[in-house]
Amino acid sequence: MFLINGIEQQTLAATDRATQFGDGCFTTARIIDGQIQFLAAHLQRLRQACERLFIPFADWPVLEREMSTLAKEKVDGVVKVIISRGAGGRGYSTANCITPTRILSVSAKPAHYERWRQDGVTLVLSPVRLGRNPLLAGIKHLNRLEQVLIRAHLEQTEADEALVLDSDGWLTECCAANLCWRRGRDVFTPRLDQAGVDGIMRQYCMRQLASSGFNVVEVNARQDVLQQADEVFICNALMPVVPVRQWGDLHWTARDLYHFLSPLCEQINQS
Known part of the structure; x- marks a missing residue:
């Protein structure tokens, strides 16, 4: 309708x-x-x-x-x-x-989100990079050609989601989700003041983690930081959180953040 x-x-x-x-x-x-x-x-x-x-x-x-x-x-x-x-x-x-x-x-x-939550997802590095533009960064404007191209490449692979960099090579997001990773008690997510979308679920997860004793940091980071990650997850308003199980040769089995956040993200009234 x-x-x-x-x-x-x-x-x-x-x-x-x-x-x-x-x-x-x-x-x-x-x-x-x-x-x-x-x-x-x-x-x-x-x-x-x-x-x-x-x-x-x-x-x-x-x-x-x-x-x-x-x-x-x-x-x-x-x-x-x-x-x-x-x-x-x-x-x-x-x-x-x-x-x-x-x-x-x-x-x-989307019906596949339930399977993703159970099994976790695989990522592939997208060759399509997001242009840096601080005037438009963070908002969901209607100019989505970059995401269309990212999705077109993703559909030529067997991966579930794309790992997306900006034009300077910084980790930014996925095709249709935000990206977070944990190392010990430190939780990281890319800065989005130059490119990407500052998702509502990303904002919510960051607030919940920060109030629960995790050290939440927005960073400029290269893709190789994921090699030291203990856990990786993606999120958007519909998923709402999904664990990442594999990117290339890297595998993650820990789901501490996922199990903490998942029940919180099923509530209607949130803060």
Whole structure:
């Protein structure tokens, strides 16, 4: 099901800047028992992205109601929200873009995530690197061509997910998930101030670990740091956490962080 500006339809204006320029942002949220997990955090993510992109979206109460209404139809599923700058004239100018477009959809949760949680995943190093751009780093804007290319390469391999570097060779994320690793009581995750997406589940996991006695550090690191890792996991709002069992010749069997975080990530009301 799709809602575009509150109307059930699948037709978008050809002049909408989402299609013309990828001019917008999005978030993808998990539905549990008819409720949206991290609803406030997803709305805040969209607000921050709109502010960063100078999109004058103001219908936040309407959007929240629409998200909650769609979620009631699913016991377990996914709601995706896209906000574009709306329809406008020819060229890059935003002068004639007055009314942003909101697009909502609901779908089933990816079935393979349950298998991934049980078995763990394998990674492959992607040859596609993310461009460094501090203006857009961290937010989920609609320009996803890098991820499309990463996914295209991944599907030519037997791996489950891709290990992604930025254009300077720093560990950044996976194709559709954030990356974390543990060495002793120290938990590391890549800095995302130059590239990548600062995921809501990443933020939540970092808070939970920090308050539980782990030393959580955001770092610039090369891929070889994983050779010293005791445990590696990936996360996003839908997985929500998945252990990594293998990357090339490296194997991990420890699941301390996974077993700690997994039950916490199944709750509706989070902090």
